[in-house]
Amino acid sequence: MTKITKEPTAFRTISEASEELGVAQHVLRHWEDVFSPVRPMRRAGGRRLYRVQDIELLRGIKRLLHEEGYTTKGVQKILKSDGADHVAAIGRGDVAPSSAGTADANTSELLKELEGLLADVKSARNVISKLV
Template identity: 35%
Template sequence: MVTIKKVAELTGVPEHTLRAWERRYGLVEPTRSASGYRLYDEAAIGAIRRMSDLVREGWAPRRAAAEIARRNGAEHDGARARQDLLSAARRLDAETVERILDAQLTHDSFERIVDEWLMPTMSSLGNAWARGEITVAAEHLVATIVMRRLATAYDQAATSVKGTTVLIGAPPGVDHEIGLLAFATAARRAGLRTVYLGAQVPVAAWGEAAIETEARHAVTTLHRRADAVRLQPVAAALAGLPGLGLWVGGSHQAAAPEAFQPLGHSIAAAAAAIAAA
């Protein structure tokens, strides 16, 4: 549980806007501390991020709040699947994890499932590990299965030979790939030509790849705030290349160097925005 000040920092939504969304649209219902301060859980933060993304896309706030409410209804079944997956992970039951993932990934469009179920599920998995509720082995088991499923979806997505080229990878020392590969798949499905470099891409390799592919955009991630320093040399290497847009996603994208533009917290919206750029 975090305060409204921390939520504003995590989401980029000002405190006065958060209060307005709560009062006018009932977007979230924070609990109160003993001293009366608003406290927000993971689900509330997720709803705020989705609302922010929709408003950024041009949705009227009232319509955006109604859409979030609709999604929350659909998420009820997803929440049960999430808990079942976490239980299977604790048992290191790979077959059940695979069955749940396969059922979810065929339940709706790739983009909607990734934004509304897969990424929140991976966040829940990480939080469960941080609380000591699952083992490192369990977290790695799920992450490995998810990466295999995303790799298949990426391969199945029609690649474009004429679309705008987008370079995608993690900075040196960063091995969080799930969000990046999910974005790369959505970008392919949006008609972009993707060049996926994967995890821990050396600084020099970023520049070489951007020049060789004549990329128009470079996309990376900031999953942990402490990794912001790792993006600085990447920004320095790429900022001077003409016509190259620098973008960053991830939980702590707001802390990235100024050269990077934040992508927001919807993978589908991010892919669509770059496709339209």
């Protein structure tokens, strides 16, 4: 049986999108529930058709989750702060994922600063308890 190759701009069914992205179909359906910008077109009967931009977005989500180690909530934050176009650009390879993680980097720096402040407070509390 000869495999028919589609134009790069052609719509993809869920099975074709699944194969192209290397994830199971149920994962794509789950991502629709979890990531609000993932909205493939629907034909009569509910059949999903993925546009090029849908595939790029999904590729970006997959890269952030599977290669960069982001959590679902982390990817949701990136989608909210930087937008779906930014994540799609990650999927195309136009933007480095590390630049998308500035919020996570800032959070990490703040956490370190807070841990230092907590240590200072504990130290001050020990000094005060000895004086009383």
